[in-house]
Amino acid sequence: xxxxxxxxxxxxxxxxxxxxxxxxxxxxxxxxxxxxxxxxxxxxxxxxxxxxxxxxxxxxxxxxxxxxxxxxxxxxxxxxxxxxxxxxxxxxxxxxxxxxxxxxxxxxxxxxxxxxxxxxxxxxxxxxxxxxxxxxxxxxxxxxxxxxxxxxxxxxxxxxxxxxxxxxxxxxxxxxxxxxxxxxxxxxxxxxxxxxx
Amino acid sequence: xxxxxxxxxxxxxxxxxxxxxxxxxxxxxxxxxxxxxxxxxxx
Numbered sequence: 623x624x625x626x627x628x629x630x631x632x633x634x635x636x637x638x639x640x641x642x643x644x645x646x647x648x649x650x651x652x653x654x655x656x657x658x659x660x661x662x663x664x665x666x667x668x669x670x671x672x673x674x675x676x677x678x679x680x681x682x683x684x685x686x687x688x689x690x691x692x693x694x695x696x697x698x699x700x701x702x703x704x705x706x707x708x709x710x711x712x713x714x715x716x717x718x719x720x721x722x723x724x725x726x727x728x729x730x731x732x733x734x735x736x737x738x739x740x741x742x743x744x745x746x747x748x749x750x751x752x753x754x755x756x757x758x759x760x761x762x763x764x765x766x767x768x769x770x771x772x773x774x775x776x777x778x779x780x781x782x783x784x785x786x787x788x789x790x791x792x793x794x795x796x797x798x799x800x801x802x803x804x805x806x807x808x809x810x811x812x813x814x815x816x817x818x819x
Numbered sequence: 820x821x822x823x824x825x826x827x828x829x830x831x832x833x834x835x836x837x838x839x840x841x842x843x844x845x846x847x848x849x850x851x852x853x854x855x856x857x858x859x860x861x862x
Contacts, residue, residue, distance in 0.1 A: 638843070646843040650836065658831045675831050679839045688848040688856055 623648075631697035639686055649697070650679065656776055657701055664709045664768055666760075674712060678705040695785055699778055703786035706768065713764060754814045758805050766801035769794055 626634065626648045634652075637645035657678065662671035681704050685691050693700045759767050765787070772778040772786065784794040808814075849857045 643840075643844045647840055650839060650843075654836065655830050659829045662829050671829075672831055672835055676835050676839065680842060683839070683843050683846055684848070684858065687846050 635686055635691055635697060639689065639691065646683070653698055653701060656698070657705060660702060660768070660771055660776060661705050661709065663759075663771055664764060665712060670712060674705060674708045677708055695782060698776065699782040699786055702772065702776065702778065702782075703788070706786050707788070709764075709768075754809070755805060758808045758812070758814065759801075761808055762801055762804055766797050766804065769797045770801045770805075773798060 623644065626637070626642075626645055629637065629645070629648070631649065631652070634645045634649045638649065654675075658671060658675050661674045661678075662668065665671050665674065678701060682701055759770055762770065768787065769783055772783045773780070778786065780791050780794050780798075784791040787794065789797075846858065851857055
């Protein structure tokens with residue numbers, strides 16, 4: 623057991639593939655909270671989150687057991703991508719996406735220095751600010767909320783986020799920028815201070 | 820509106836975890852002679 627706990631995710635997947643069931647338990651235990659939190663934060667319903675979480679891991683188990691796990695990316699990014707696709711299916715079924723998406727908006731906001739990632743990111747990682755941000759995040763469109771979540775709470779790279787959400791890196795970056803823009807606007811509207819300067 | 824608490828990682832239920840542990844132990848995939856794969860859940 624101690625050996626398993628020290629193993630990397632990829633080593634655990636291989637061990638499980640080779641029949642070591644405890645390796646799966648370790649993998650599940652290692653990632654359950656972050657994955658479930660991500661799903662819950664996306665769908666905001668415990669029962670739905672529970673179903674999606676279960677289905678994501680069932681798909682992962684089947685893929686691994688069928689010897690089809692050939693991922694080059696990290697396990698957390700892979701399982702997050704599975705969950706993301708299930709969340710998208712959920713929203714399609716519910717037709718519950720009544721928030722505004724900015725993906726098609728042509729306004730060029732990218733030259734605004736105040737929106738540069740370094741500036742906003744540096745401000746957002748401050749714990750005081752984080753508490754306010756996470757409440758404002760609830761108000762973001764789903765596709766923007768999940769990018770912010772994956773980046774700041776799951777520490778996924780933009781490449782991993784792009785893979786997990788089946789979009790290009792530019793789209794993932796664009797969603798982040800719009801998310802940050804919206805967060806700033808909402809913070810202003812609600813008199814929340816996002817910067818500590 | 821209720822806000823989720825992101826800083827506390829939420830957890831799935833014990834029932835779900837137990838189900839997944841059992842499923843992981845009992846799921847098998849068998850390749851048939853024609854190359855197709857068949858899934859089995861052992862009891």
